[in-house]
Amino acid sequence: MKIKFLGGAGESNRSCFLLETDQARILIDCGINKEADTEFYQYPLDLKEIAADIDAVFLTHCHIDHCGAIPYLIEHGFQGLIYTSSPTKCLVPSFWLEWENTLKKELSHSITEYDKKVEWVELPMNSHSTWHDLPHLNLSFQYGRAGHTLGSLWFMFSAVNRTVFFSGDYQVASPQLTFDYPQAECVDVAVMDGAYGRRLRDPFLFVKLGMDALTTGRKLGIITQPHGKGLSMLVELEKKSVFAGRDIYLSPAYKEAMSQYLNEGEWWKKEVQNVGELLWKRHVSQWEDTPIIAATEKEFVEMKRMYDAQLTRRILFLPFYPVHPFYEETLSVVEHLQPSLTCVVHANRKISRSLVRQMERDNQRAIAPVAGDQVEVVSKQVNNNYK
Numbered sequence: 539m540k541i542k543f544l545g546g547a548g549e550s551n552r553s554c555f556l557l558e559t560d561q562a563r564i565l566i567d568c569g570i571n572k573e574a575d576t577e578f579y580q581y582p583l584d585l586k587e588i589a590a591d592i593d594a595v596f597l598t599h600c601h602i603d604h605c606g607a608i609p610y611l612i613e614h615g616f617q618g619l620i621y622t623s624s625p626t627k628c629l630v631p632s633f634w635l636e637w638e639n640t641l642k643k644e645l646s647h648s649i650t651e652y653d654k655k656v657e658w659v660e661l662p663m664n665s666h667s668t669w670h671d672l673p674h675l676n677l678s679f680q681y682g683r684a685g686h687t688l689g690s691l692w693f694m695f696s697a698v699n700r701t702v703f704f705s706g707d708y709q710v711a712s713p714q715l716t717f718d719y720p721q722a723e724c725v726d727v728a729v730m731d732g733a734y735g736r737r738l739r740d741p742f743l744f745v746k747l748g749m750d751a752l753t754t755g756r757k758l759g760i761i762t763q764p765h766g767k768g769l770s771m772l773v774e775l776e777k778k779s780v781f782a783g784r785d786i787y788l789s790p791a792y793k794e795a796m797s798q799y800l801n802e803g804e805w806w807k808k809e810v811q812n813v814g815e816l817l818w819k820r821h822v823s824q825w826e827d828t829p830i831i832a833a834t835e836k837e838f839v840e841m842k843r844m845y846d847a848q849l850t851r852r853i854l855f856l857p858f859y860p861v862h863p864f865y866e867e868t869l870s871v872v873e874h875l876q877p878s879l880t881c882v883v884h885a886n887r888k889i890s891r892s893l894v895r896q897m898e899r900d901n902q903r904a905i906a907p908v909a910g911d912q913v914e915v916v917s918k919q920v921n922n923n924y925k
């Protein structure tokens with residue numbers, strides 16, 4: 539069994555890992571690098587050449603750095619199944635559309651055509667954290683909620699006496715979303731989201747900033763994408779009583795995301811299940827009269843253009859909100875799984891290496907692969923000769 543890092547290693551974009559056995563070739567995620575300007579760096583390595591030979595894609599979540607290259611994969615001959623959660627399946631086409639807009643040219647097919655060209659397998663949440671067999675590939679897999687965004691999953695695969703865990707983007711300590719600890723067995727290699735490196739959890743500064751903005755009469759702006767960060771920030775601020783019963787402007791994208799969240803209660807932690815409903819009751823469709831604005835960056839640009847060029851000056855934008863693991867979360871999952879080797883991904887080389895050094899200090903064997911590297915998985919013992 540081999541893992542090849544086609545993207546998303548030593549870099550925070552275009553996540554794509556090829557897991558290969560004698561009988562199966564599967565991809566875990568197939569994302570793009572939105573910032574890159576050449577096709578070589580936009581898409582995972584070798585994708586065009588291997589597309590037709592891929593048996594299946596296991597998609598962790600909807601974000602474009604994880605799903606954006608699926609249309610490209612289909613164009614180059616992929617005909618397998620895509621395994622993911624129902625919310626992710628539902629959200630993916632809008633992220634493909636975002637990629638098409640970024641490219642500033644139309645994809646060869648319409649987004650709905652891509653959607654129809656692949657067969658989706660929606661994984662039910664009532665059977666997470668147990669093994670499922672895929673006899674035709676001689677492979678078993680587990681999945682569970684990853685706490686990063688609505689529908690986000692981690693995956694674990696087992697074949698030929700080897701077991702590999704892929705965290706996807708995750709967060710154990712999300713105040714809103716549930717994380718399921720995997721059924722820990724004999725894990726050989728864990729491929730872990732290291733986006734924040736060895737940072738430790740900081741107190742939620744944004745709660746204080748939110749309070750300040752509202753008490754000094756400024757508008758409070760949550761200007762980011764709703765899935766993951768945006769809705770989590772809204773829920774957290776409501777939970778901490780920062781909004782104090784005020785009306786909240788939800789842009790069309792936020793309204794859509796919020797109504798979807800309300801229908802997917804099983805992803806929320808119990809203590810915040812009623813918070814979404816409280817928010818929903820107070821949302822308004824006019825932003826001018828309310829101090830709280832939630833919109834995507836694109837919608838915000840449009841609001842400024844159409845109605846108020848000065849809007850940016852009257853608004854306080856909420857800063858960083860965590861949706862990836864801090865070091866204590868990384869360590870808790872790794873100690874739970876006890877892999878022989880941890881591969882740190884989803885961060886640039888500097889951050890990945892600092893995380894590796896910290897893990898080594900805590901007696902974990904870890905490496906920071908880069909795109910193009912390959913790891914041979916050996917049962918409870920991994921060759922050092924990865925290259």
Ligand SMILES: [Zn+2]
Pocket residue numbers: 599601686707766
């Ligand atoms: Zn993500």
Ligand SMILES: [Zn+2]
Pocket residue numbers: 550553601603604707884
């Ligand atoms: Zn990501």
